[in-house]
Amino acid sequence: MIEVNGLTKRYGDVLAVDDLTFTVRPGLVTGFLGPNGAGKSTTLRMILGLNRPSAGTATIEGRPFGGRRAGLRYVGALLDAGDVHPGRTAAAHLAALARSNGLPRRRVAEVLDEVGLAEVAGRRAGGFSLGMRQRLGIATALLGDPPVLLFDEPVNGLDPEGVRWARGFFRRLAAEGRTVLVSSHLMSEMEHTADRLVVIGRGELIADETVAEFAARGNDDRVTVRTPEPAALAAALTAGGGTVRADATGALTVTGLPAARIGELALAHRVSLHELAPRPASLEEAFMALTADRAEYLAGERR
16 A cells, blocks of 8 residues: 655745645556646655655555665566666566565566566667567566556557556556556546546646546536437527537537436427437546646656
């Protein structure tokens, strides 16, 4: 379990993280979301003891991570896929980490096989693609078979097959009872991967809830309607308090009225319907709506 309580970080006059409090529980994939400059990377670094907070605490299994020895047995993390010596082979990189953490050498081959890099174990990391480096970073996080795992943008550079693999892999790790925290800017991936979301903006907590609860915030009762009498129906719906927009195909998009009320108004005005389809709640729309006024430093992450 990861527990963050009142976590704050200042860099001079810049407040990067502002009194964050949340808990990441085992058995779930928790997505960590926020616009550029939100403070996600700074928060992850404080959880791992790489940055010292200005105030507040971050603990893993009840203790600050920085005080643990042989840390890979307790926490695995991927913060930067490029953080590996380019002259070392994948196997040599992992072997050095295994020795320094008192891990058996067999774990090197096991984790390389698990992430699909067994055939390139003897290749130097400097010749790896970004996707291969991401897989090597995931292998590094798994090396100590830890109960807690943190991944910062882990699917960047992965091809579609790799993204699908990572999605299932993170869910399997959580199903094993591990605590899994995944930072990402890809809403579609979080929609298919995460069970819960922690969303921040300008260093402040915006939401800490299930994916379904968060996505529901983006549902503005938008309904797609098709009818052979679009003008008549549009007039009826507008008079009934809805907002109607027609697209190039003749379909009407209605906001401000639920599907049931649209059906009732169509019946009352004797307008036949060919389609009446509420649009599912969108995680991306909810994210954009809730973080629209929290985005800054659009070209890069606040550190």
